[in-house]
Amino acid sequence: MDGANGRTVDSRPADSTDERTPETGEVVVVHYSRTGTTAQVAADVTAALEAGAGTDSGEQVDPRTERIDPRRERSYWNWLARSFVPGSRVSIRPVDIDLRDVRAVFLGTPKWTLSCPPVTEFCRRVTFDETPVGVFLTYGGFDEERYARSLAATLRDRGADVRATLLVQRDEVGSGSYHDQVERFCERVLF
Numbered sequence: 001m002d003g004a005n006g007r008t009v010d011s012r013p014a015d016s017t018d019e020r021t022p023e024t025g026e027v028v029v030v031h032y033s034r035t036g037t038t039a040q041v042a043a044d045v046t047a048a049l050e051a052g053a054g055t056d057s058g059e060q061v062d063p064r065t066e067r068i069d070p071r072r073e074r075s076y077w078n079w080l081a082r083s084f085v086p087g088s089r090v091s092i093r094p095v096d097i098d099l100r101d102v103r104a105v106f107l108g109t110p111k112w113t114l115s116c117p118p119v120t121e122f123c124r125r126v127t128f129d130e131t132p133v134g135v136f137l138t139y140g141g142f143d144e145e146r147y148a149r150s151l152a153a154t155l156r157d158r159g160a161d162v163r164a165t166l167l168v169q170r171d172e173v174g175s176g177s178y179h180d181q182v183e184r185f186c187e188r189v190l191f
């Protein structure tokens, strides 16, 4: 644990090689957010990358940003019921990027009970080719670590090299050491 205002967890498995991320290719920030919290973290990750976080020379990165959008909105109670079903998914608008061939991917999601259906569907659709990935997750207050581990395992099954996870409680976005945590998270994924 790195501090109170967000935690950056090094997610590399013990047997991973310490290869550096190639400094070319697109960096993608993709997220789902229902009430704006994860969207704010996505904006802060994007700003940190634009300011040169995670690059040797402070080289500025111009990330491509994408939203995961369900085709249909639902009520809170509808989402809540779906979130209790492990692996539940809903139809989403196409996200047209080949994530096998990019420099790195930052994927953001709220923590929903057992499944956040738009993100679960996104994960089912994409494949990676040892692509460096950072997962950022916002949550209300409980069970976030188990959820983050499970999501990282799913992404590894899809071919991702999950390098770091940033866990941010929704009340802590923007406060205390939060911006340092975001920067450190970017560094762990890109470097």
Ligand SMILES: Cc1cc2nc3c(=O)[nH]c(=O)nc-3n(C[C@H](O)[C@H](O)[C@H](O)COP(=O)(O)O)c2cc1C
Pocket (backbone or CB within 6 Å): 032, 033, 034, 035, 036, 037, 038, 039, 076, 079, 080, 081, 083, 109, 110, 111, 112, 113, 114, 138, 139, 140, 141, 142, 143, 144, 169, 170
């Ligand atoms: C359907 C649903 C399920 C949730 N389940 C959890 C949960 O199990 N644990 C938790 O800490 N927060 C839970 N939350 C709270 C969200 O993770 C938190 O508010 C998050 O920051 C929302 O992100 P967003 O504003 O980007 O949608 C849940 C929220 C919703 C809507």
